[in-house]
Amino acid sequence: MKYCLSLICGLLLSSLAYSQADTTQKFDPSTRNSAVQEKKPYVIMISIDGFRYDYAERHNAEHLKALGEAGVHATSMIPSYPSITFPNHYTLVTGLYPAHHGLVQNYFYDRNFKASYSYKSKTATEGKWYGGIPLWVLAERQQMLSASSYWVGSEADVQGQYPTYYYKYNEQIGINDRIQTVVNWLKQPAERRPHLITFYFPEVDHQGHKYGPDAPETDKAVHFVDSAIYELTKAVKTTGLDVNFVVVSDHGMTNVNREHTPVTPSIALDTTKFIRADEGELIHLYAKKPEYIQPAYDEIKAQAKGYQVYLRSDIPAAWHYGAKDDWHNRIGDILLVANWPTAFNNYKGKLNPGAHGYDPAVVKDMHAIFYAWGPNFKKNLTIPAFKNVDIYPMIVALLGLENKDKIDGTNELADKVLANKK
Template structure:
């Protein structure tokens, strides 16, 4: 009973969308069927557990995930794209592109060309595909004759890439993990012409626990085991269906670290002048837009000279290349010209602003706690294989290869990175 109430508290603390009325109904796009070739394709079930840090499975003895990954493929870690936050990285996983290239540079940002705000908690905005660059895997599959389905993956309720999944559920917090498993099984019971061969699904519980209780808390362990139990249930029920060529890919978008919320960094006072600046503070990254472009270098020098040892100041064009977040990468002009990057576990807080115990968003190269999880098992994957770290944009071409999909645009991921984990 005590664990039951703990689980309920985790569900309450997950990301909240501002909806007056929550619609839990499935959306079905009519008049779609698998092509004859599509019917013979393998199945790929891609599962994201938000905030499932690279070491959580071993740390909290996630027995099912450890068993399946030990039998299949287990990465030492997966490297999130920068910044290591939820919306940018889910879209990187599903498009094979870095955030600066697909346009979701943050959970909240302003587009100066469109003169509009993107906000992850606004239903009408997140379901507007014009915000999203790239072709998500479900759209790629649908365009090539393969039915897809999604449970609450970032962007899956939008028309990004020109095609929504045939079956999908927009984001809400009403479904338990076991209910999500049941919905996947129901899809896989459909007749061959209607049955999805690419399924993406999302679990928010581990991220919610990590934020509100910290990565070392008992509540986070409970959340890990809750998701692990759901995965075990899913795999068994899929096995009971007797389907052939089924593959599971378990990923996360980022890790988690406990931050120093009691001693926050202050926003530099000069940036409070709204006539001169806009700034966007995710607490682990402060992006600055200088309204008069002629002032950028001057402002940068002032910020640099007055900074403390607890954070770094970068001109966006000078950001290290490996982060793929500099001016040269910013295809949508959404990042800003100056970046203030705190050193973990420090965070920037505005006046009277609070933070959660756990946070993410830091550079994974500098803060290993940001690293994510990658496990894979099933008919396409080699057995008992352990691999080194790799960037998350490489998952996209892997899935495309398994499903025999042709990638028709330039992406950042490369098949050569993960092709060695496939049997053939």
């Protein structure tokens, strides 16, 4: 009887959780493509979270390899520092380094707002957190419709603008339904049809963290996504539209040494003096009073073993992450950076076997992927590694949009891969 009651309660709780999950499409019925924009290309930009640069070969993602080889693919794509999910997803759609667009970690503190950001918080959809002009905002402002089947920032009112069509993040919506949604978008009348669609897969990152990059579970996740992308391309063909595809990832994944973790100095854990934003591979310390900074830095520096410690003013320039780059006042006064392949562990339980967040200039495992194919891309082209800030200007050029805002990306990628570029 106890088992039956527990089972019934479990089913009721599951049903309640499902009923409370928001699976409804959000859309603006008032927007229209302009006559000029109706003639522009279509692009579906797909991100596979945590898909390392060598996963397609290592795990034999046959569909992705074939599609990419017929179009354009890079030996790797270099994430921005830190190689973390939210910062890099937003870099891909703004062309700005994390300290420039404001999402400096998945968790951080904003001195101006006197508030903390967490990607898990309901307040993460407030537009105030998001700098730059994401692709969908740029498109909508120029009367080109956009849609999002999940992407960092797409649920936020960035400068008062959303994609015309979008969903709140919800992993309960199955892949077949998500594919059908894309088809439905592309079957809209020309004036209501999105030309920019973003699409996100979380599965590979989930399994890579939980089991490690070489585990059978990660292999299975790679094949799931590989098959899903193939099914998506087949489904899109039924619309009769000639659509471009861009497949990227935010970062890679590496095996973590879980037996030897750096010891976090007690001063870094002192909540009376510091606010701590802890990612494991990287810790930001925000001083509650300026006079706490130097003594704490000196103490941490003296104890540093297995990690590097920096003052905000001394962070390596190559990271574009220090005081001079901190456009939104969100970089910690002190940074603790774990040496690869270790990570800090200031929470209960053992570290996951897979991790990211390290310097991609030093740790190749952090590198991501780039595949692209379609009518506006060159054929049978392999290009060397490039920085992910160049994705934004490439998509802007592909869609024929105009960007007048300052970005960190260049047109180098667009010039190499777009068919109409020399």
